[in-house]
Amino acid sequence: MILALETSCDETAVAVVHQGRVLSSLVSSQTRLHQEYGGVVPELAAREHLRNLLPIARSALKEAGVRREAIDAVAATQGPGLPGALLVGFKAAQAMAFALHKPFVGIHHHEAHLYSPWITGDPWVADFAAFHPNVALIVSGGHTMLVHVRAELDHRVLGSTLDDAAGECFDKVGKLLGLPYPAGPVMDRLATGGNPRTYDFPRPKKNDPDDDFSFSGLKTSVRYFLRDHPGLAEDPQRLKDLCASVQAAIVEVLVAKTMRAAGRCAVDCVTAAGGVTCNTELRRQLARACAARRLTLRVAEAALCTDNAAMVGVLAERKLACGQGLTGLDAEPAPGLALG
Ligand code: KG4
Ligand code: ZN
Numbered sequence: 449m450i451l452a453l454e455t456s457c458d459e460t461a462v463a464v465v466h467q468g469r470v471l472s473s474l475v476s477s478q479t480r481l482h483q484e485y486g487g488v489v490p491e492l493a494a495r496e497h498l499r500n501l502l503p504i505a506r507s508a509l510k511e512a513g514v515r516r517e518a519i520d521a522v523a524a525t526q527g528p529g530l531p532g533a534l535l536v537g538f539k540a541a542q543a544m545a546f547a548l549h550k551p552f553v554g555i556h557h558h559e560a561h562l563y564s565p566w567i568t569g570d571p572w573v574a575d576f577a578a579f580h581p582n583v584a585l586i587v588s589g590g591h592t593m594l595v596h597v598r599a600e601l602d603h604r605v606l607g608s609t610l611d612d613a614a615g616e617c618f619d620k621v622g623k624l625l626g627l628p629y630p631a632g633p634v635m636d637r638l639a640t641g642g643n644p645r646t647y648d649f650p651r652p653k654k655n656d657p658d659d660d661f662s663f664s665g666l667k668t669s670v671r672y673f674l675r676d677h678p679g680l681a682e683d684p685q686r687l688k689d690l691c692a693s694v695q696a697a698i699v700e701v702l703v704a705k706t707m708r709a710a711g712r713c714a715v716d717c718v719t720a721a722g723g724v725t726c727n728t729e730l731r732r733q734l735a736r737a738c739a740a741r742r743l744t745l746r747v748a749e750a751a752l753c754t755d756n757a758a759m760v761g762v763l764a765e766r767k768l769a770c771g772q773g774l775t776g777l778d779a780e781p782a783p784g785l786a787l788g
Contacts, residue, residue, distance in 0.1 A: 449520045450768075451544065452761030453505070455497045455537030456529025456557045457590060458488045459754065462505045464512035465761030470572035471512035473758040475751075476500050479630065486629045487619070494532030501540055508757075519548055523764030526554030526775070527785030529590075534781035542777045553764040554775035557755075558787045561586045562597055563766070564759040565719040565746040572752075574762040576600060580717035580744065583710040587702060587730075588722030588754075589615035589630065594659045594706060595787065596713045601770060605787050606709050607659025614698055615724045617663035621670045621694050625681045635691040636727050642685070642692030644729075647673065649697040654704050661705065666697055695729055703733045710743055721748040723755075 454461040458481075463473040478496050482488045509516065524541030527534055538554065545552035562584050567574050583606070584595045592615075593608035612620065615632055622631020627638075650669055652662045670690075680686050702724075710718050718738055724730060725747055738745040752759060767773030 450761045451519045452757040453524040453537040453541045454757040456525045460500045461757035462508040463757035463761045468574035470758045472508045490530045497536040521551045523553040527782035531783040538781040553773040560759040561721045564721045564748040564752040582717035585706045585720045586722045587724040609661040611664035639692040639695045642688030644692040644696035646689035647693035654701045717744040719746045725753040
């Protein structure tokens with residue numbers, strides 16, 4: 449019985465996982481709190497985690513129908529993430545493990561994202577029997593990366609963003625367009641009524657042979673475009689066309705690079721997770737590209753795309769079962785932790 453905590457950014461999340469089954473998974477999002485600042489304020493995020501974590505942990509145990517004494521191990525995200533935010537969840541989890549005399553598992557946030565596409569059904573169960581070696585696209589507000597998952601718990605990072613993450617690009621472009629934070633979902637909605645071929649924005653690194661991404665130039669090109677076309681984004685139809693055109697550029701790069709990596713790694717399966725994977729057009733284009741190449745596509749369910757503790761618990765359980773993952777109670781959170 450695993451009690452898992454996730455506090456790497458602005459979601460306070462707790463889950464209870466038993467033999468691959470997610471008995472409860474609660475997420476308290478701080479989005480509204482940070483909205484007025486146009487982005488996540490790290491200190492506010494940490495304080496909010498501190499306020500909410502224990503009540504959410506109690507609720508998660510209650511919802512799972514599990515008593516504290518039944519917990520076999522406690523897991524928490526170790527990194528990467530915001531230092532103060534990570535510290536709250538990581539140290540709380542260590543304290544719980546200490547008090548309960550149970551093992552503690554520190555989990556890499558991105559590694560947890562790698563396994564969220566394998567959690568399916570209602571109630572959620574980790575379907576590792578269906579696991580296939582895959583190329584995983586992890587794409588959110590804080591990260592954009594391609595990973596070759598050769599086997600369970602065996603992966604190699606192929607490439608990541610050199611500057612802004614794709615979600616950050618959505619959010620920053622949205623800010624230029626006067627949209628509320630986080631702008632990704634708003635742009636997604638507006639784009640459905642727009643023509644993606646109206647404006648031609650760059651597709652950075654789309655045809656480069658490496659697996660890295662770069663989105664800051666795209667954001668800058670939108671800034672110059674708006675400077676040269678003042679007032680254009682105030683026209684409702686032009687705004688929709690702009691959203692659709694920028695979205696098309698981001699999606700095209702993500703899909704093209706994912707497909708090339710899948711071909712080079714000779715996998716028959718592509719997975720995707722992270723907040724941006726909620727994007728309608730990205731889902732549609734990934735599905736189309738995978739179908740054309742006869743690749744299996746597994747995209748995490750919407751509620752598992754964004755940050756959650758179910759993926760942390762599932763991975764922690766898997767690691768313990770394979771004799772891995774035990775972390776000392778004196779270990780520290782690692783805000784810059786790289787994925788090996
Ligand atoms: O995974 P997540 O909840 O948090 C981290 O960044 O770790 O991802 C949030 C990001 C934000 O940048 C948000 O704008 C983006 O995911 N996002 C979307 C959509 N839904 C969320 N971007 C584009 N289209 C969406 N539908
Ligand atoms: Zn994440």
